[in-house]
Amino acid sequence: MKADVRKNWNWFFALIGIVAISAWMSFGIERDWGKVDVSIVKIPDFDGQIVTAKLFRPIIATADNPLPAVMNMHGYQNDKNVQDPFSVELARRGFVVLAPDAIGHGDSEGAGTMGMPHVMGNEAALAYLISLPFVDSENIGLMGHSMGTMNAVLLPALFPENIKAMDSQASLPGSPELPNFLITQARYDEFGFFREMQPRTEELTSNETRLAALGIEEPIEWDTTYGNFEDGTARRMAFINMDHHLLPLTNKAVAEALDWMRLGLKDGDGGSMWIEPTQQIFMWKEIFGFLTLLGTLASLIPLTNILLANDYFKAVAQPLPKSNIPSSRNWWLLATINMLIGGILYVLLPTYFGFVDLGSGWGGKLEAWLPFMKLQMGNGVAAFFLGNAVVATVLFWIWYRGAKKQGVTMYDMGVSFDKKATVIDWGIIGKTVLLGAILFLWMYLFEGFFQWALGQEFRFAWPYMRQFGNLSRLGYFFIYLIPALLFFLINGGIFLFGQARQKELETPVKTQIVWWLKVVYAMVTGLFLVWAFQYVPWFLLGMGPGFENVGLSQFTGMWPLMLFVYIPEFIILFFFLTWFYRRTGRIYLGALMISSIAIWFLAAGSVIG
Numbered sequence: 001m002k003a004d005v006r007k008n009w010n011w012f013f014a015l016i017g018i019v020a021i022s023a024w025m026s027f028g029i030e031r032d033w034g035k036v037d038v039s040i041v042k043i044p045d046f047d048g049q050i051v052t053a054k055l056f057r058p059i060i061a062t063a064d065n066p067l068p069a070v071m072n073m074h075g076y077q078n079d080k081n082v083q084d085p086f087s088v089e090l091a092r093r094g095f096v097v098l099a100p101d102a103i104g105h106g107d108s109e110g111a112g113t114m115g116m117p118h119v120m121g122n123e124a125a126l127a128y129l130i131s132l133p134f135v136d137s138e139n140i141g142l143m144g145h146s147m148g149t150m151n152a153v154l155l156p157a158l159f160p161e162n163i164k165a166m167d168s169q170a171s172l173p174g175s176p177e178l179p180n181f182l183i184t185q186a187r188y189d190e191f192g193f194f195r196e197m198q199p200r201t202e203e204l205t206s207n208e209t210r211l212a213a214l215g216i217e218e219p220i221e222w223d224t225t226y227g228n229f230e231d232g233t234a235r236r237m238a239f240i241n242m243d244h245h246l247l248p249l250t251n252k253a254v255a256e257a258l259d260w261m262r263l264g265l266k267d268g269d270g271g272s273m274w275i276e277p278t279q280q281i282f283m284w285k286e287i288f289g290f291l292t293l294l295g296t297l298a299s300l301i302p303l304t305n306i307l308l309a310n311d312y313f314k315a316v317a318q319p320l321p322k323s324n325i326p327s328s329r330n331w332w333l334l335a336t337i338n339m340l341i342g343g344i345l346y347v348l349l350p351t352y353f354g355f356v357d358l359g360s361g362w363g364g365k366l367e368a369w370l371p372f373m374k375l376q377m378g379n380g381v382a383a384f385f386l387g388n389a390v391v392a393t394v395l396f397w398i399w400y401r402g403a404k405k406q407g408v409t410m411y412d413m414g415v416s417f418d419k420k421a422t423v424i425d426w427g428i429i430g431k432t433v434l435l436g437a438i439l440f441l442w443m444y445l446f447e448g449f450f451q452w453a454l455g456q457e458f459r460f461a462w463p464y465m466r467q468f469g470n471l472s473r474l475g476y477f478f479i480y481l482i483p484a485l486l487f488f489l490i491n492g493g494i495f496l497f498g499q500a501r502q503k504e505l506e507t508p509v510k511t512q513i514v515w516w517l518k519v520v521y522a523m524v525t526g527l528f529l530v531w532a533f534q535y536v537p538w539f540l541l542g543m544g545p546g547f548e549n550v551g552l553s554q555f556t557g558m559w560p561l562m563l564f565v566y567i568p569e570f571i572i573l574f575f576f577l578t579w580f581y582r583r584t585g586r587i588y589l590g591a592l593m594i595s596s597i598a599i600w601f602l603a604a605g606s607v608i609g
Helices: 002-030 080-091 119-131 147-152 208-214 251-265 282-298 300-308 328-353 365-369 376-405 426-453 471-499 508-541 558-584 588-605
Strands: 036-044 050-058 067-073 096-100 135-145 163-169 181-188 235-243 458-460 462-465
Touching: 002 080, 002 282, 002 300, 002 426, 036 119, 050 080, 050 119, 067 080, 067 119, 067 147, 067 251, 080 096, 080 135, 080 251, 080 282, 080 462, 096 119, 119 135, 119 147, 135 147, 135 251, 147 163, 163 251, 181 251, 181 508, 235 251, 282 300, 282 426, 282 458, 282 462, 282 558, 300 426, 300 558, 328 365, 328 376, 328 471, 328 508, 328 558, 365 376, 376 471, 376 558, 376 588, 426 588, 462 588, 471 508, 471 558, 471 588, 508 558, 558 588
Parallel strands: 067 096, 067 135, 135 163, 163 181, 181 235
Antiparallel strands: 036 050, 050 096, 458 462
């Protein structure tokens, strides 16, 4: 046992080392190895709320050498760091960059409402940027992704003497009076009002509204610049062969923005820091960020083993039940039914209960019924978790009434601590909760140290491991944990490891891998089928979004888009859920840990509406 504990300590410290090196690399890349200073600033909004922003200042920017600046605004279900590809690359080329969290997002206070009077805190952020002594206040650029542009187009009217160039990323086409307007257009944009579906080689003749917004009457072509920068009439539509959410991660979208700001804010002269636009390093920062995220999750395995070796926590590790293993045919039948239910409910429940009602009659229902539920995307996720748990509970009890006659007990389901009677050992449950709290606090404080010391969150592209920006977000964590915990106890516990339990294989490693892959089939394939229905006809056949093709446009947009995030997230989390069950023989620790991690990701980073 001592040798096993020593081995786990070695793995634990090795993973800490990997995370530390990755965080340091991400820190260095973000700052271009000392050429850029990055800081977090707090800006009072005109409504009295605090806007948190990330300021990138090339060290050559001083009061004696002011540089042009760009305000870089994120989209709806995002925060300031999602725009890092643009911020990092602009700053290392000699632009001051301010990336604010809009009101209700990230670390800013309040609840987000788009539009005037103060443009979700962006008016105050822009006034702050213009006031900085090292900023050339007469050469300011604006860029925004999705909702970011919806805010950006309102700002030039408030600062007409300062704004010289703009970049709309997967968003609005602007209007003729806006200065030097670049559209980086996602070909596969999930939102119809942001989309142009024409192939790259065709002229844009069918969208008169977009042409009018560009201030151009003649048909125009992709990737062609019209007008001129001197009088602010420059216009360009850059074609990005990507979907709405992933556009900021593309080399071309970033390169187009870099060159546009060079032309619009520096008269085409990049200066001493200029680098060819396609030579980008931001993806390395994203990769190292992913390693910090994955390494921290992986550290749970040796740390759990170390704690379970302690006499106090030993009882949490119970033997695995040995009976009620369905035949291969029955297992695949159960798994297939479960994954189809999950896919159907994902289409219906988040759309009806989450996000906002965009005029279709769908959306926003949970917040309307329970006004304290303010995480608009979180409401859809909560409805999905709760709906699946209710359906699984009904189906389980129908099944269990017959299974009991065959000698199946709640011990076989991973619930009871007695093989015959249903007995809950509250002492062991209490130790399980304490163990789960220690493991969660380890991750939270570990990430918090690097966020404090190096300014690095543990993430890939979107918000994952980050500190709760305020007490409201901490409160939402506990509220939204309830439906998630029910889901992972019932669907991710009783169903997966009781009703649809798998047999042990030749080795523990093989068992873990095979169980995990089959768990992914049972729990994630339904989501993948929804994703495929939406995107395969679109990506491969050019037919448009799947739900729009069949006249169900209310189901397109936000929720299929979020599957780009949820599918890989769940695949990874179900690996750890499987491991926790196999390590403890009961459903409790795994359900507690995975629901806590999933809701941490959600509550710390999701929009408060």
